[in-house]
Amino acid sequence: MTDSITITRPDDWHVHLRDGDLLRGVAPHTARQFARAIVMPNLSPPVTTTEAARAYRDRIMAALPDGSDFTPLMTCYLTDATDADDIAAGFAARVFTAAKLYPANATTNSAHGVTDVANIRGVLERMAQIGMVLCVHGEVTDADVDVFDREAEFIDRVLAPLVADLPDLKVVFEHITTAQAVEFVTQAGPNVAATITPQHLHINRNAMLVGGIRPHAYCLPVAKRELHRLALRAAATSGSPKFFLGTDSAPHDRAAKENACGCAGIFNAPFALESYLAVFEEEGAIDRFEGFASLHGPDFYGLTRNAAQVTLAREAHVVPDSIDAAGTPVVPFHAGETLGWTLKN
Numbered sequence: 394m395t396d397s398i399t400i401t402r403p404d405d406w407h408v409h410l411r412d413g414d415l416l417r418g419v420a421p422h423t424a425r426q427f428a429r430a431i432v433m434p435n436l437s438p439p440v441t442t443t444e445a446a447r448a449y450r451d452r453i454m455a456a457l458p459d460g461s462d463f464t465p466l467m468t469c470y471l472t473d474a475t476d477a478d479d480i481a482a483g484f485a486a487r488v489f490t491a492a493k494l495y496p497a498n499a500t501t502n503s504a505h506g507v508t509d510v511a512n513i514r515g516v517l518e519r520m521a522q523i524g525m526v527l528c529v530h531g532e533v534t535d536a537d538v539d540v541f542d543r544e545a546e547f548i549d550r551v552l553a554p555l556v557a558d559l560p561d562l563k564v565v566f567e568h569i570t571t572a573q574a575v576e577f578v579t580q581a582g583p584n585v586a587a588t589i590t591p592q593h594l595h596i597n598r599n600a601m602l603v604g605g606i607r608p609h610a611y612c613l614p615v616a617k618r619e620l621h622r623l624a625l626r627a628a629a630t631s632g633s634p635k636f637f638l639g640t641d642s643a644p645h646d647r648a649a650k651e652n653a654c655g656c657a658g659i660f661n662a663p664f665a666l667e668s669y670l671a672v673f674e675e676e677g678a679i680d681r682f683e684g685f686a687s688l689h690g691p692d693f694y695g696l697t698r699n700a701a702q703v704t705l706a707r708e709a710h711v712v713p714d715s716i717d718a719a720g721t722p723v724v725p726f727h728a729g730e731t732l733g734w735t736l737k738n
């Protein structure tokens with residue numbers, strides 16, 4: 394049995410760092426675990442311009458612990474009114490790494506999202522030309538579609554036609570939760586990849602609904618049936634360069650989760666690598682962990698791999714019941730559970 398593993402330093406290709414006090418409370422956790430992260434733009438108001446992204450990046454840098462070398466990679470929140478010239482200028486100036494498609498009203502702070510991808514056809518065409526990645530929250534929002542079917546419907550109605558229309562556009566299908574998404578990404582060309590969260594590898598929908606309703610297991614897209622979790626585990630541990638790490642760490646105040654209308658989002662940043670590694674160990678695929686966590690992401694984005702390394706040791710620890718995020722109590726993923734690995738650096 395291996396007592397420790399040392400791998401290229403990982404990055405997080407999907408995270409919510411929030412703003413204000415909560416940003417100061419959660420950013421150090423992500424910066425401790427990862428070298429870089431794709432930072433989601435769903436603030437209120439959303440980050441829709443180069444100027445707003447530059448200012449948000451400055452606030453993130455100011456929230457990091459002294460001596461941190463963490464690099465936030467910024468994204469642009471697409472709206473029906475996004476200006477292709479501003480996006481291209483922000484990408485050329487290395488402010489933006491990617492742009493994010495939220496179907497309007499699909500998830501937290503997505504009210505300003507895109508109402509029909511036809512409205513951003515010109516922006517997407519420009520992104521394809523300049524090699525800028527499109528990150529996608531892939532769920533339809535039609536009231537008549539069951540919440541458990543919204544990702545699969547999105548593939549048929551939106552994503553497959555989009556990829557066929559713009560084959561040169563690099564697309565990350567984010568936080569995938571279904572066997573259909575695994576199948577779609579696997580059969581698509583090399584410009585289509587996906588991120589997978591730790592929670593969707595660990596839990597199915599029973600974790601949310603059996604023995605009482607458990608708000609801290611609720612996120613979007615919502616966890617699905619066991620067969621989908623198994624398909625995600627197979628994809629993550631397959632060694633395919635199309636699948637890589639994106640935590641979707643999405644902190645909310647404990648009171649906003651434990652609520653009659655609780656917010657969607659799971660805060661997994663503090664022990665994300667330990668959580669993923671548990672899955673790879675259970676699947677007998679520890680040798681494929683580095684590809685998923687550290688290599689496939691930068692390769693897809695066309696960025697350099699990190700030079701530094703990190704070590705995880707086989708040392709068990711109990712995840713706290715609550716974490717104080719600069720004054721906001723947030724319940725972490727795996728609260729109260731024991732994880733078998735500990736990140737040493």
Ligand SMILES: NC(=O)N[C@@H](CC(=O)O)C(=O)O
Binds near residue numbers: 612614
């Ligand atoms: N994943 C979530 O459940 N919530 C995210 C939004 C998102 O990534 O869809 C959030 O910002 O809270």
Ligand SMILES: [Zn+2]
Binds near residue numbers: 500530567613
């Ligand atoms: Zn999302």
Ligand SMILES: [Zn+2]
Binds near residue numbers: 407409433641643
């Ligand atoms: Zn997210």
